Amino acid sequence: MKDVLRIGVAGLGTVGGGVLKLIATNGDLLAQRCGRPIRVTAVSARDRGRDRGVDLGGLTWHADAASLARDPSVDVVVEVIGGSDGIAKSLVETAIGSGKHVVTANKALLAHHGTALARAAEAKGLAIAYEAAVAGGIPIIKALREGLAANRINRVFGILNGTCNYILTTMRQTGREFADVLAEAQKLGYAEADPTFDVDGVDTAHKLAILTSVAFGCEVNFAGVHVEGIRHVSATDIAFAEELGYRIKLLGIARPTEHGVEQRVHACMVPIGTPIAHVEGVFNAVVTEGDFVGQSVAEGRGAGAGPTASAVVSDLIDIARGRVTPTFGVPAGQLGRPAVAPMARHRGAYYVRLTVVDRPGVIADVAAALRDEQVSMEAMIQRGRAPEEAVPVVLTTHETDEAAMRRALDRIARLGTVREPPHMIRIETL
């Protein structure tokens, strides 16, 4: 059996604690599969006195995480602190500078600095492995980089944030509004005290930027992601979606188009008959489309100590076996820099919800605004009658340009009988 692979774990929270527990529990199995033992030798966190639920006896404690990255008794640094900059970034840079492989769960770091870090690591023949950073326990990075590597990928999309999926699922199941369900999710520990990154789509965008790089062989371009969240989705939208044969999901979607690579994160209406419509609660799913393999769907838990530790340790196993692959599937210096497809050029179908005064001629005015921008309406629903009162009206369109849709919505917003700004959700053909 070869030498022990010595691990330094920086961060002992949900993920770091899970990694320690997994290695302690499955140590024999890991040694058998790798042909050598994997052993944690050093750790770092802020509070030395906190009970981590795992035995830290015999491990070197580093009050300064950067010193763990220089520790000669460490071969691989596991960065599970978090944050796109600050200590996480300097720790990873120090580890690479010290000739150590890095495993991280930090999607924010890779979304912002992935290409530069990959260049630095690959120049030294080192790995930066990050299976846990995208869709938690679902091994989608390995699937794209290895299992599907023979294919040209035409599209990748998925539910990449369990908090949003939990909120949307609960809204549908209970008929309650977003704010109410978010507050409950925070109480249950499914949502952070500051939910911004999750519900405003930023976390999904971080993961999508990484997936895009691996799927299409291009530099990580987080700034090129169009990002919207789910705060505007109402119980009314969810009920209408159901009636029209859709579910509402927050998706990250990336694909090459004639205008460049499109990366977008927003609420989508997905047909009830598609697999992704049935991914519920905190579960994640990623759908890939390859030119030879066709569509494949991977579903599983996107967060939590167990699933995330499973992904982190799978990366450690690769390193223990001596497998170091280019970070994003193509050597970092050869990653492409394609144009960003502007959202205005996006083509798709739309759902629009209006609050209008119930009065003769209103619907004709809305239809005229759509016609004037060459947007073709597919269906319209008005529920109930309340003369001279505000009532919801929803409509769906055939495929059209986003720019034309936006111009039509501006016209509709200016109609005297429209009470609130029109509210739009994109319909996805999956």
Ligand SMILES: NC(=O)c1ccc[n+]([C@@H]2O[C@H](COP(=O)([O-])OP(=O)(O)OC[C@H]3O[C@@H](n4cnc5c(N)ncnc54)[C@H](OP(=O)(O)O)[C@@H]3O)[C@@H](O)[C@H]2O)c1
């Ligand atoms: N939680 C998940 O399910 C999940 C899933 C996928 C990816 N991730 C990613 O994994 C990373 C960690 O997430 P987490 O949920 O485990 O976070 P967490 O529970 O908040 O843990 C963070 C850990 O980092 C330590 N830390 C903070 N600042 C430090 C510093 N300056 N020096 C040394 N240690 C420091 C904290 O120490 P103390 O404990 O002493 O405060 C804590 O142990 C993040 O990048 C996150 O996005 C998490």
